[in-house]
Amino acid sequence: MQKQQIHFVTGKGGVGKSFFAAALAESLAKMSQYSPQENVTSKTISKPILLAEFNDHSFYREYLGDKPAYFDLAQWTGAECLKEYAIHLLKIESLYKLFFGNPITRALIDVSPGLLELAILGRATSYPRKHGPPLKYTHMVFDAFATGHFxxxxxxxxxxxxxxxxxxxxxxxxxxxxxxxxxEFCHIHLVSLPEEMPATETVxxxxxxKSEFGITPKVYLNKYLFLKKADLANEPESVKIYFTNLLEQQELAEQIFKDHKIKYVPVxxxxxxxxxxxxxxxxxxxxKEVL
Amino acid sequence: MIKVAATTKTIICIGTGGVGKTTMAAAMASGLSEHKKVLVLTIDPSLRLAQALGIKPDGEVYKVKNNLYACTLNHAKAFHEFVLKAAKDSASPEQIEKLLQNKLYKQLSTQLSGSQDFSSLFKLNEFVHSKEYDIVILDTPPAQHTWNFLHAPEKIGQLFNEGVAQWFRDPDQKDTGFLKRILNTGTTQVLKVLENLTGSEFVKELGVFFRAIQKWQTPLEKQVWDCHKLLTAKTTEFILVTALDPSRISEALRLSSEIEKQGYNLKSIIINRVPVWIKEEVTAGPVVRYVKYLKALEAKLVGSKSKFGPHLKVYKSHELSHNQLHVENLSDIYHRIELI
Known part of the structure; x- marks a missing residue:
């Protein structure tokens, strides 16, 4: 297997993280020239891409079904990752049950902020660390938590x-x-909107x-309008007002990124x-434009 | 304009992140303050909104105008206040100091996801009971799930559980020796595993932490109960804010039916950032595909109304131009909220 890469997709709530993560997973699959095979159940073929969501919502299930064509879909909860880690470490299932059934352990899990998050990261990095059950994907895309929680x-x-x-x-x-x-291994994708508030938060x-982890995230401006004010000259007044307002917000957001010398990819x-x-x-x- | 019952004393704005919940909470507060004394508790407002309201993120209450007051919750401070209040009668200043210096406490008070939710509820409860304001509006934390917020008191309550504290009880207030007092072999094994995994320092910290907080179980339980009572009171109204996006609407449908099942008093749904619909036909030019899309969204919005419960009022609020966010305009947003 080629070197594995992991991709975290994050950003402010409501900017379209889940949507972007799914689009990224699909494009990575297409890039690796993976094409879905008809009449073959997804269990029998190994797909190169995994899309895992950390948040407990059914966005993907509702829109893509349980078995999307281009990638494997999973939901990673902290509790489940922690259990996997503990069984791997403790080896004995009964000891695990004793351990996790104990009120001290449960309280410890509740009281240790970051423990569940650590378990998720533990699983995400298990392949290069050669620790835990192998996850043989070339790319793992994570629909991660929003800004603060991330x-x-x-x-x-x-x-x-x-x-x-x-x-x-x-x-x-x-x-x-x-x-x-x-x-080389860990990639962070920040999704933003062409509006002032999400842009400021993204910066x-x-x-x-960048300063805490030494990783330069890739920034995307989702819902970018490829329009110019001049394009609107002959449109009815209400159309002009509506789109001019959007374009003004977009300019403001672009200016914020330019001021901070941050490159962005318009989506x-x-x-x-x-x-x-x-x-x-x-x-x-x-x-076509990004990968 | 959105209707609020005359008896309502608390309004809780819920909804997922990025739908403009905070601005909506502020707009409601501004509109309602025309007739009543209103406090809005915000969480992490945008710089623009904070400037519009003239508030700082320091946990203090600011007078915005006439009968309108605003406060940005400071979680670490609120949690600290809660601990001091709970410890007041049962712990010495040294004991309190010891807890405040505990590494686990430090992380808990600032980072545990439930602690933010809990401290918001704690402050809300305090402000409602102070009877200083006719209405207190809470903008809930950007929890992925409203459940995290509604169940925060229980989550925090579990930490203070007497059973847990017992394992670590050390009546002599010594840091060592608590392992000896363990009651059964199962727990000895668990602690050994824990020590093997994490080192003895961590288990020691854990012991200090649980011994310190066990005494506050009773005052905490009272707080948890008070918060729960407030959330389910008839004078508390929930407003669900969502946005015009197919997946957001589905999310709101699920959330609203769950909330009602749990017995919370959900009255209204506000679909925020609805564009002013374009009436003209556009058949050519660069925007034609976008206008078609907007019209499809409009149809979707009207279609979604009937899917919400029949007694729920479904409102829409229009997108505000980015340069219109001034304190004077907040009431306008409130007045322009209209039934679908």
Whole structure:
């Protein structure tokens, strides 16, 4: 297998993270020249891409079904990742049950902010660390948490390494921290909208990630309007007002990125109501213009 | 304009992130303050909104205009206040200081996802009970799920569970020796595993933490119960804010039916950022595909109305031009909210 890459998709709530993550997964599959085979159940073929969501919502199931054509779909919860890790570490299932059934452990999990997030990162980095069940995907795309919670997650290994200095968990934690700081392996995609508020928040997140983790995230302006004010000259007044307002917000957002010398990739507003068509169009765009 | 029952004392704005919940909470507060004394509790408002309201993120209450007051919640401060209040009668200043210096406490008070939700509820409860305001409006934290917010009191309550604290009880207030007091072999094994995995320092910290907070179980339970009572009171109204996007509308449908099942008083749905519909026909030119798309969205919006429960009022609010966000305009947003 070629080297594995992981991709975190994050951004402010409501900017279209889930949509973008699915489009990215599909375009990565197309890039690896994977094409869905008809009449073959997805269990019998191994797809090169995994799309995993951390948030518990059924966006994908509702719009893509349980088995999307281009990638494997999974939901990674912290609790489940922690269980997998604990069984792997404790080896004995009964000891695991004793451990997790115990009120101290449960309270520990609740009281240790970042422990569940650490477990997720542990699984995400299990392939290069050669630790845990192998996940043989060339690319793993994560529909990750929104801004603040995402930072909490990235900080979890470093934070917990300070508290848990010894034992196998201490070692694991430090190794996870190293891998998420490896720019060859770990890629962060920040999705933003062409509006002032999301742009400002994206700049802040971009700078924090860059300075704290040494990774330069890729920024995308979702729902970008490829229009100019001059294009609207002959349109009816209401159309002119509506689109001029959008274009003014877009200019403002672009200026914010320019002021901070942050490059961004515009992802066009695709005027399509059906999610599946929308995803295909977006993935074609990413394949052609971005990857 | 959105109708609020005359007896309503608390309004809780819920909804997923990015739908303009905070601005909507501020707009409602501004509109309602024309007749009542209103406080709006915001969480992480945008710079523009904070400037419009003239508030700082320091947890203080600011007078915005006439009968309108606003406060940006400061979670670490609110959680700290709660702990001090709970500890007041049962712990010495040294014991409190010891807890405040505990590494787990430090992380808990700032980072645990439930602690933000809990401190918002704690402050809300405090402001409602102060009876200083006719109406208190809470903009909920950007939790992925409203459940996290509604169940925060129980989650925090579990930490203070007597059973857990017992394992670590050390009446002599010594840091060592609590392992000896463990009651059964199962727990000894668990603690050994824990120590093997994490090192003894961590288990020690854990012991200090649980021993410190166990005494506050009773005051905490009272708080949890008070918060729960407030959430389910008849004088508390929930407003669900969502946006005009097919997946957002589906999300709102699921959320609203769940909330009602759990017995919360959900009255209204606001679909925010609805464009002013374009009446003209556009058949050619660069915007034709976009206009067609907007018209499809409009049809979708009208179609979704009947899917919400029959007693729920479904409103729409129009997108505000980016340079219109001034305190004077907040009431306008409120007045321009209209039934679909």
């Amino acid at each position: 930072l909490t997650m990235l900080r979890a290994p470093g934070g917990l390494a300070k508290i848990i200095q010894f034992g196998p968990m201490g070692e694991q934690t430090r190794s996870i921290d190293q891998w998420i700081r490896n720019p 802040e997140l971009f700078e924090t990630i 066009p507003l695709i005027p399509e109501i059906e999610t599946e068509k929308l995803l295909h169009e977006a993935s074609e765009y990413l394949l």
